[in-house]
Each structure stands twice: as structure tokens, then as C-alpha cells.
Amino acid sequence: MSNKKLVHAIGLCFFLNFSNAIADIAPETISIEKLEPAHPHRIYLTDLALGHVIDGRIHILNGDNFRYLGLIGTGLFGLTALSSDSSEMLNATAYYSKGTRGEKTEFLEAYSTEDLTLKAEIPIPPRHAQALPYVGTIMPSADDHFVYIQNATPASSISIVDRKNERFASEVTTPGCWIILPSASNMARFSTMCGDGTFLTITHDQKGEMVKQSRSEKLFNADDDPLFVQAARIGDLFYFVSYLGIIHEINVGGETSVLKKSWPLGSVKDLEGGWRPGGYQLIAVDKTSRRLYVAMHSGGKEGSHKYPGEEIWAVDLKTKKVIQRIAGANSIAMTLTKERKPYLYLYDGVEAKIHKYETIPQMKAISVSEPVGEFAGLIQTH
């Protein structure tokens, strides 16, 4: 901004002193802006636009200066995820031929993150989950060969789309289960969480046809203390947190998922005042420092599990201790950048602003954007 102002100030000086000497503005032509090259601080903010639900969008911003870079339309309850290599923004969505009526068609769309143009559009079964854009409702395989899409009719199933060959491959029924947790070590495997507390693991072949499915032991208790489905991931290890604040470390790499560890998020002293996790995209993990970040609110009670973050807590995965608590700016969604010293970006669900925090050596608020988005709830970085 200050550079720009300086230029303007110079311009004004010229004008005031030598206005007659200024040449006319030369005739201009219109063109299309070239998107600035991607960098780890480019932000993708998915906005369901509930008040105009057929017209969802992803806002794309530069996370350093918060300049708005463009948008991608996402249709009706689009489910959105960056490809594993961040070259594409994936969007599973539905359209009606006459806006809110007529014939329905559904597609997996792939938009280039280089220029925001549509690269591929693959017809899919017309039952993608018309859900809030949770992490895990659409997921690429680690090699970007396949894309998995959560369906709901409300019966649950998962579509396997062969992104590489641009074709729908198969559909796996997953009754009573939800969310897609791809394995990092096996490119043809993903797990899903089931209401009976088990995890179901599906392995498919190179054509995208299921070859095996196996159910884990009961890993959590959905009646007494449900796990949030949005998890944070280091390779095959997923970190979940429960409504009451129990961290679950679950390995989804094998034929069946395994609970490796679980422990309460914070000491008795930390939790005094009824601190609980809350929000939508409420958890993130840094694989380098092995720190877990969770949005927390005090006075937790039945029904408070979507309350915005009053604080962000950092948990050291080695010592299992809360090592820092910081004001949470009403976070309802957060993500870490893909850097060795990651920044944390969070979305304020009350004021619709994006906040940038340093995390190394410790969390520190850096900057905040103007308001952006109407009904946003998922934030991703390139």
C-alpha cells in the first residue's frame, strides 16, 4: 500500500507543478489478468453461500497481503478439495438446468490453480453429499490418480472417480459411515468412520473397483463422546478430537484402522472453565514440529460443539501437553501452510475475516484481512 501511495503522491506532485507537461493516457486495451504464481500462502476459502445456495464459490486470496485473486463457482453444495499436488481445485457439485428446477446433473470438476479455468468435468452419480464443505467429503488419493467423493441419499456411499482417465469408476456403499480418510502409504485405500465406533477400510484396484473391505474394532463411542469427523493428518496417522476433548491418534494405513493412542486435550487445570473443542475445521497438525492445533471454547456444554474458537491451543504430540494457548479470533476453520515453519490461517466465523498466525517458535497473530465470504467454512492453502 505504501508503495502505491508513494507513486500516487509523485503523480500528484507532477500534476500540481507541471500539469501541462503530462502526456495524455494512451489508449488502452482490455485483457485477462494472469493469476499471480501460486505460493504456500495462497488461500482457497470455500463459501457455500447458503442464502443463494445454487451459487456457491471459492474465494482465492493472497494470504500475505490478502489481495483477492479470483473466484471459482461451485454450484449447489459443492464439495471442494485441492488435489494432492495443489495443481487442481476439485469440486463435486450439482446443477439444475433451470436454476432451481429442471434436470439435475452432477460433475466432478477440476479447475487449474494456475489460471482458474476448467480442465476436466467428469459426470458422477447424482448423489454427492449436499453437505457443508467439510474436509474429507471429497479427497484425492495421494498420487492424484483417484478422487473419492462422499455421497448421501441420505444412505451413505462413496464414489471413486478415476481422475487420471477422466471417468467415474465405481461406487462403494458405506452404510452408517461418513468421511473419507485416504491412506498415504497405499494409494488405493481409504477408511471411513462409522456410527458404531468402528472404522471401515476400503481397498480398491487400479480400475477403481473395490477388492477388499474390512472393519476395525470399536475405536470410539458415538453415543457418549462423538469424534469430530474433521481430522488432521501426518501420513497414515489421523488425529481426531472428540466433543469432550479426547485426542485420538488413528492409523489408517493398514487393512484395518487402529487406534494408536488417545489422551485428553489438556490437563485438568487447562480444562478448568469447561474448555472444549468447537467449530467446523477445528484441528490442524504440523508434521515437522509435531504440534497439534485445536480451536477451543470455554463453558462447553451439550450443543456447543460448533462454537467458534475462543482460543487456539497448541499440543505437543510428543509430551501430550498443551504448550500454548492464544486468542482464537472466533475461528470456525483453520489450516496450516505446507511449509517447514508453517503459518496458521483461520477464518473468523463472526466477522468473516481471515487471520494469519506464525506458529514457530510459537503462535503469534500477524495480520488480518478485510471481511470476505458470506457463509464460508473451509480454508485451504496451496
Added chain:
Amino acid sequence: MSNKKLVHAIGLCFFLNFSNAIADIAPETISIEKLEPAHPHRIYLTDLALGHVIDGRIHILNGDNFRYLGLIGTGLFGLTALSSDSSEMLNATAYYSKGTRGEKTEFLEAYSTEDLTLKAEIPIPPRHAQALPYVGTIMPSADDHFVYIQNATPASSISIVDRKNERFASEVTTPGCWIILPSASNMARFSTMCGDGTFLTITHDQKGEMVKQSRSEKLFNADDDPLFVQAARIGDLFYFVSYLGIIHEINVGGETSVLKKSWPLGSVKDLEGGWRPGGYQLIAVDKTSRRLYVAMHSGGKEGSHKYPGEEIWAVDLKTKKVIQRIAGANSIAMTLTKERKPYLYLYDGVEAKIHKYETIPQMKAISVSEPVGEFAGLIQTH
């Protein structure tokens, strides 16, 4: 509201004193609300929703208690008008098969004002004017047999749709002209305003094919003082106002339109302070009292012609005098009810509220709604 509160208060008393005696709420079933019967104070507010332009809508409200009664979706830049008998809401609009892309189709839709359901959907040439929903961009004939729709490519033409037989009839080219001014006395005739200051009058046959067109003399000067295209109407007489505030009374009933009278809106004293007309739907006329109402702002200057109404002025058409000036609540759109003693409803373009005024014996502010609409600019009453 007070009735409702009273009922609740009684309910609470029961609870406090005899709570054990209250029977359980009986199991309920879901149903569709029956729209309250229409009355002259039912309001239709057209909202372009520019920020989600594929998802426009009409808000329908009870203009006495401002209860929200429902909405009709209007697609992409829908042009909207009540039928002459108010039994239908007409909407000329476009859809893309995939939201913002794919195949485009255009329709004249007719929604029942009894229950808001779609009664007819007639394909039209894919060039309806994607314009703000000005009065006159779509107009029914006085007998509701035909509907006229303004087109733009940007070359101007008008589609004639046979509403009765549910078919597109013909298209009339109207180069350099704009807006539809139907005759009340000849059900197969309408005029349009041209940039050279003439009016073009088109007469068609019972099949909706043009049989005659004739051009008037120059009735106004679009260079020096353009006429606003939104006019107020008593039968074949249309009242226009110019940017600078000259009222033009023009008869469109004959084969060619004729300027009957013109005079300045207000005395020199009235106009002191630079008062000019402004807004979108800025004029209304009461055929009983023969009073014309115009939204006015002070400090008028080049470019101020869309400024919201700082005042509403009432002009007596017999004496040509301004008989009342009243605070205008930032009106950008206004309409009179179809009653012998009409009420004036206006839409505040700054606060998005609907205001209700008495007009007989004189204008008096009666009530105001909560905010409604995002980008509304046309108000109609049943």
C-alpha cells in the same frame, strides 16, 4: 404482535400455575402453507441479487404488517411484471444448464399469485434484456392476451408472446428505442421511446404479428434533457419526467404517440436548491385524485439522476402545482396501490426497507418494514 404476546403470556401463566395440568403437544405433521388471499396491499419486490446474479428473486410481503409471504425465483436478470389482472407474476428470464455455463435457455414464466406455483413456461428468443427490472421492460397487454418483452443484444427488439395460447408469436425490431408502453384502448398496440426523441408505435394483429408501425414527431430531447423511461400511466396517457424535471404527458393510444402537455415539475421557488427527479421507479400517478408523485433530490447535477428520493413531491395534474412535499426515505422505487384512496409504497435504497404512506387527503408516513432484499429496485402491489 400484541395479540401474539398476549397469547404467550396466557400460556406462561398456565405453565407457572398449573404446569402439571398441561397436555403434551400432540404429534404434528408437515404441510405447505396456503398463501393468504391477495389484497391491494400485497407487495411484490423484485430483487436482482447482483452479487448472485443467477439467483434473482421476488419477495412477496403483506404491506400492512410487512409479514414475508414467500418468494419466486427469477433466474438471471429476470424481467418481472404482474399481469393486468394481477392473477399472474410474469418473469422473462434465462438459465444456464450448469449454473454459470453450459446451454442457455430463456422462458417467459407465469407464476400464480394465488399459490406461487408455476402455471406456464413459454420458450422465448434468447435475448431478453438483461437489464435492471424497470417497469416497461416486460408488459402485459391490457387484456392479458399478449406479453411484450424487451430484448437487447445490445440491438433492441421486442418479443411478442401470446400468453393465452402459450406460444412465442413474433419479434419486432426497434433499433435505438427502448421500453414498452402498451395502449390501454387498443389491446394490440404499444409504443416505445427512441433515442432521437421520437416514439415508435407498433400495432399487431390477433396472431401477434406486426401490421403497422409509425413514428411520432420528436417529443423530447435525449441530448439536452433525457426522459426517464419509467413512466406513470392513466389509460393511454403516460406521464414522463425528464432528468431536469420537465413533466411530459404523452398519449400512446393512437397510431402515433402525441405529446399533450409539458411543464416543469415545480415552481422556480420549489426548485430552489437544485431539486431534480431521481431513482429508478421514481414516478407514480393516482387516476382518481389526478395527483402525480415524484421522488426528488436537492443539489441535482450531472450524474445525480439515480440518487434516492430525499423528498416525494405530489403534483396536482389539474393545477400543475406541487401541492405537497414530504421526506422521501431514500426512495429508489415507489408504487401506488390500486385503490380509490391509494397508499404509496416506496423502497428505501439505502436501508432496504419498505415504507407505507397514506396519500389521501395528503401524504403521511404510516409504517416501515424490517430490511428486505439485497439489490431490489422494483416494487409492485397486487
Added chain:
Amino acid sequence: MEWLDNFFEKKTRSIAQNSSRRGALARIAKYFVGTAFVLPVLPFDRSSANAAADSEDFDPLDDQRCEYWRYCALDGHLCTCCGGSITTCPPGSSASTVSWIGTCENPEDGKHYIVSYYDCCGVSSCGRCYCNENIGEKPAYRMGLHNDINWCMGNESEVYHCTVSIVLGTASDKA
């Protein structure tokens, strides 16, 4: 993992107390208020004209407010602000064929009721009176208790308009 069992027992006991022994009007002073009549509302915006926030100076039986008792697990636009009522979809829309369930305490009789939330469908989203209440709400692996999904799924037009609250009966096990 004895610590876990202890932790759980203590925690769940306190949840049970909180959720079933609340006084008749205890739910009135809510932490979040998300009512708004016009502009798109952020998921947790409390700044709207009609928000009473933490105050108690509003009518607990006003069915155009998020605090109205039946809405205890409702995430969506209130049909009462959209031309419908507590139990009716607005004119021109159609009711969803599937629904989710909440259990809400009626301050008038102190009883808990099973409430079925149906979405109204097929008309552009209403966009008024957005609420986000989550008593008893669970993730989508317990689909019937989940509200972050469009229950118009399966309708001829799945476009979401608003949400109604139908009492199915008392929750006798919670009385």
C-alpha cells in the same frame, strides 16, 4: 487407560446434568444468536439487527428467533421468516421426504419433545433468519441427528429453501 474411563465418567455425568435437568426457562439465555432478516448471515454472526445476544429481553416464544425452544438443533433458515410457519413450508415450496431429529425442552411445560426438522425445497434459498443450534447434534455417521447437510436430498428439486420443526411426541426417556 484408566484415566480415560475416569475422565469420561466425570464428563458424561456433567453433560447429563446439563442437558436433562435444566430448569424450564434455562435455555432462553443462549450463548449464540444468529437471527437476521435480510443480509446473508455468517455462521456465527451475532451482529444482526434482531440479535439480542446474551440478553434475556426477548420473547421466548417468538418463533422468528433462533432461541425459540423447538429450534434447539436447527441449522438453517427459519420458515417462519420465509412465508411458512413452524410446521408449514412456504407457498410454492415442497417438504423434504427425509429429516433429522432433535430433542428440545419446551419452556411452557418443562417437557422434552422429539422434534423432526424438515427442509423445504425447490425454491431459491430464502436467506432470512439463519439459525445454528446444535443440542444433541452429531456428526454425519449418525445421519439422523446431523444438521450440516441438505435434507432436500432426494426431492425432485433439491434446492434448499428453509427449515420447519415438527413435534413427533415427548421424549419420555428424558422426562
Added chain:
Amino acid sequence: MEWLDNFFEKKTRSIAQNSSRRGALARIAKYFVGTAFVLPVLPFDRSSANAAADSEDFDPLDDQRCEYWRYCALDGHLCTCCGGSITTCPPGSSASTVSWIGTCENPEDGKHYIVSYYDCCGVSSCGRCYCNENIGEKPAYRMGLHNDINWCMGNESEVYHCTVSIVLGTASDKA
């Protein structure tokens, strides 16, 4: 109708003075400010976070504000707030094939320029920085000077996204 001629002459003279003899920075203090970064803006909302209303404490060369000189007849979302620039459409959108014209005074050199306003098309409407400026704007019977219409008409996708301002040259007749 002699009164009309007199009336006209007097009035038009005063318009001419107002519009062509304004000082270099005269347009800065504008009556209406319609800038907003996020929420849908009403046609004449002045309440947004970025509105400076009648004050003069903003940068007259800030191209994300309605007061920027080139926008003197622009009705729409500024592409500078949507990922484009004054003269470029945001990535993924396409430029309209037709446009409307304004004549705006550049405060830097005091000259009037012909500005061609193109809409950018084919991407969901941006919804940011809505402006409504109307110097020289005329009704649609003078289509090339009209801004209450979607200039994406005629494009493959006519969906409106935002608007840019292209200088075509000086308006020598107004200098």
C-alpha cells in the same frame, strides 16, 4: 411554449458548467459512496466498512473505491476488488464483446477521457465493491451510454462478474 425554452436554456447552461468546468479534484467529494468488500450492497448503501461518505480523507487514486476518477459512469462490481485490475478481467473470466462509454475527468491532468466500460463474464458474480456512478449516463434508448444493463449480453456465458474501465482517448471536445 416559451417558458420551456427559457427553462431549458437556463438549466442546460448550468449543467454544462457543472460538468465540464469542474476543478481538477472537484469530483473527489462525492455524494454517494457505494464501496463494500463483502456483503451484498444495496444500490445506495453508504454504510459499508470502507465508505468514507462525504469525507475527503481517502486516496483519490485508490482504484478499489467508487470515487476513483475512471469510474464516473460505472455501475457494477469493480474488477480491482475481484482479482482483476482497472483494465483486466479476473482470471477465469472473459471480457464482454460490447461496452458502454463514459467521459471522466482525470484529476491528475485535468483532462477528460473517454472511458469504455467492459463487463467481465462467465464466472459467478463477484459481489465485491459495488459502485453506482452515473456521469453522462442516459436511458437505454441511448444504449451506448447506458449502464443499467448487463454488457455480458452476447458472450458465450452472459453471467456478470465485474466491470473494468478502459481509456479510449481524450474527449477533445470537452477539454
